[in-house]
Amino acid sequence: MSKNKKLPLLVLLGPTASGKTDLAMALSDVLPLSLISVDSALIYNDMNIGTGKPSPELLAKYPHALINLRNPDEHFSVADFVTEAKLSIAAAHQAGKIPCLVGGTMMYYKALLFGLSDLPATNPELRAQLQQTALEQGLPALHTRLQSVDPKSAARIHMNDTQRTLRALEVFESTGIPLSDHFSGTHGISEEHEMICIGLTCDDRTLLHQRIADRFDHMLAQGLIEEVRALRERYTLSSDLPAMRSVGYRQAWAYLDGHINHESLRETGIAATRQLAKRQFTWLKTWPNLHHLPMYAHDLSQKAQLLLSDWPKK
DSSP states (O other): OTTOOOEEEEEEOOOOTTTTTHHHHHHHHTTTTEEOOOTTTTTTOOTTTTTTTHHHHHHHHEETSSSBBBTTTTTOOOHHHHHHHHHHHHHHHHHEEEEEEEEHHHHHHHHHOOOOOOOOOOOOHHHHHHHHHHHOEEEEEEEEHHHHHHHHHHSSTTOOHHHHHHHHHHHHHHSSSHHHHHEEEEOOGGGEEEEEEEEEOOOHHHHHHHHHHHHHHHOOOOOOHHHHHHHHHSSSOTTGGGGGGGGTTHHHHHHHHTSSSSSHHHHHHHHHHHHHHHHHHHHHHHHEEEEEEHHHHHHHHHHHHHHTTTSSOO
C-alpha cells in the first residue's frame, strides 16, 4: 500500500428505528468490517432495553466497539467519544479490517468527522428561560445542572458567576455539546480517510412512525420501567444526568416519580422518539456526499453491497 493511500472508513447513518444495526451486521457477513457504535446511550452499562442494545449473543457474534464504556452515573463527553472512536478506528486498520461507524448520534459523527462547530450565537429565548429558572430555583440549582452536563466548565466557573453559568448552559442546550468540548481543539478526520457515507432514508414517514411506536411498545413490554427502577436503585442518579435524559429513560423517570401516568409515558416516549428522528433527518439533508438508500427496501443489504462493490479502491 502506498504511504499516501487513504485508509477506508464506512459510515452508516440514519434515524432511530431505521435498521442501521441490522444492516451493519448483514454487511459484516460479507465484508471484513469492524463495527464501531456511534450512539450516546449505548455507551452506558445496564441500559439495554431503552437503548435497543443488541443482545449479548448478537454482540458476541458481531462485536461493537464503544458499547458499555461507562456507568450511567458517569460523564462521557463528545470529546471523550472522539478520542475513543479514533483509537477504535486505528485498531480496526491495524487488524486489517474496515472500520464501520454505525449509529444515530449526529453530534458524535460531526465532531469526529468534521470537527466541532463554532460557538452558537446567544439565544435570547433560551437565555430568558434560564434566567427565569435562576430566579425561581436559584443560581446554585443551575450550577448543579451544569455540573451534570459539563463538569469541566462547572469546575472552572464559580457558582455565583451568573453570566458564565448561563452561557455554558445555553451552549449545551443549543448544541447538545458541552462548552468545554468546544474548546477541546477537536479536528475532523474525514479528509484522512477514503470515506463512504450511506444514509438510510424514508419517503413515507408513516412507516417510520409506526415502527417507532411498535418498538417503544416492545420496550415497555420487555420491562423498560423495571429497567429504569433498577438503575435508580443501583446507581446514584438524577434526572439531569445525560444518561437519564435519553429518550425513553426521561419519560420512564417521570412516570416513576409520579408526574405522568402509563398512557402519558407511552405517548410522550413515542412523540420524543419521533422528534429525535426528525432532527436526525434534518442532519441527513445537509450531509455531504451521502449515498441514500431506502431503509425499508427488501433487498437493502444487496443494494448496500452493490454500492460498496468497487470500494475501497484497490
